[in-house]
Amino acid sequence: MKPLVLLTATALLTASAAMAQTTPDSTAAAAAPANPLTTYGFVDGYYGYDFKHAATNQRPGFLYSHNRQNEFTVNNAVIGLRYDNGQVRGALGLHAGTYVSANYAAEDQVLKHLYEAYAGFRPFKKAWLDVGIFGSHIGFESALSKDNWTLTRSLMAENSPYYEAGARLTYEVSPKLTLTGLVLNGWQNIRENNQAKAVGTQIQWKPTDKLLINSSTFYGNEQPQDSVRRRRYFHDFYVSYAATDRLSLALVFDVGKQQADRPTGDNSEQYDTWHTGAAFVRYQLAEQWTAALRGEYYKAERGVIINAYAPAVSDANVFIRGGSLGLDYAPTGNVLVRLEGRVLNAADKVFREAGGATRSTYTNLTSSIALSF
Structure with missing residues (x-):
């Protein structure tokens, strides 16, 4: 326990982090709003279609957002309250949809419908201490499609945390630099699955109004209590x-390592490594029209993270690359109509067709109408 306490204290005091770009409650020591209690809502209705798809309405298992095809449905519907009087703050948000069913499948049936639920206060000027459930400090993309440049999420976003449960200390060093340290139940889990705690850090630096640089880290043991301990190290960077x-x-780049299972007779310390990158280009065509292009890849030794919780020695490596092109239309400030085409290509034949055949290429179309208030 002492090493964990020391590591936690170091993370909080050395300040390694700032809340992710897409987190809705990034903080500054600003004056209290006129009305400290606000409501918010979001609903994302969509229809997707997979070409040469298997005899199922489910998209590949490593996709969690907009993961149904040939079906009119809702990815995420959110309703909530937030309170902030400048000294005390908190939030309670509820959600449901196919994203919740897929991404919160391992959570308690009641807890899985909490989009956010936290309470916080200022322990000193320019700092916030929050405890509860909140958006992840990792990644360029969030759970709400309206906040993202592309409609569907990148492979790196789908296979890193969207949400976290724990305590976070956020400190605004200056208007350009924010630091945050976190103690967490783990890697995207509300209900704790072992006796260990994870720690995270983030640095967010905005040297100019046009440039944002982010660095986030995670360290923890993510195996269930009755499994062999496997340390996980992770770093997320984007600009x-x-x-x-x-x-x-x-540009976004993630890299992680997790202690690996070893062949019989091999006593050396080994790690499974995964790394992933993506490039985004967004261009405003006209006042209400925007186009976005994404290129990406994901490489994981023995399918660690993307394919298996604790990969076996015999598991194959995973390498997937792809791209997407999307068109957005915003008829009003709180409505967004989107259409996106996507193609993924894997090193192995991992995508299934009708009849049980497999292939290395996967293509789809996804459309969405999203309303926010």
């Missing part, structure tokens, strides 16, 4: 740049 009033660019 976004508004090149012009119309053109925006972003």
Whole structure:
């Protein structure tokens, strides 16, 4: 326990983190709003179609957002309250949809419908201490499609945390630099699955109004209590740049390592490694029209993270690359109509067709109408 306490204290005091770009409650020591209690809502209705798909309405198992095909349905519907008087704050949000069914499948049936639920206060000027369930400090993309440049999520976003449960200390060093340290139940789990705690950090630096640089880390043991302990180390980095009033660019790179199972007779310490990258280009075509292009890849030794919780020695490596092109139409400030085409290509034949055949290429179309208030 002492090493964990020391590591936790170090994470909180050395300040490694800032809340992710897409987290809705990124904080500054601002004056209290006129009305501290606000309501919010979001609903994302969609229809997707997979080409040469298997005899199922389910998309590949490593996709959690917009993961149904040939079906009119709702990805995520959220309703909630937030309170912030400048000294005390909190939030309670409920959600449901296919994203919740897929991404919260391992959670308690009651807890899985909590989009966020936390309470916090200022322990000192320019700092917030929050405890509860909140958006992840990891990643360029969030659970709400309206906040993302593309409709569907990248492979790296789908296979890293969207949400967390724990305590976070956020400190605004200056208007350009925010630091956060976190103690968490684990890697995207509300209900704890062992006696260990994880720690996370984040640095978010905005040297100019056009440039944002983010660095996030995670360390923890994510195996169930009755399993062999396997340490997981992870780093997420992204940079976004508004090149012009119309053109925006972003680069994202993640790398992680997890202690690995070893062949019989091999006593050395080994790790399964995964790394993934994505490039985004967003261009405003006209006042209400925007296009977005994404290129990405995902490589995981023995399918660690993307395919298996604790991969076996005999499991195959995973390598997938792909791209997407999307078109957005915003008839009003709180409505977004989107259409996106996507293609993925794997090193092995991992995508199933009708009749049981497999192939290495997967393509789909996804459309959505989202309303927020």
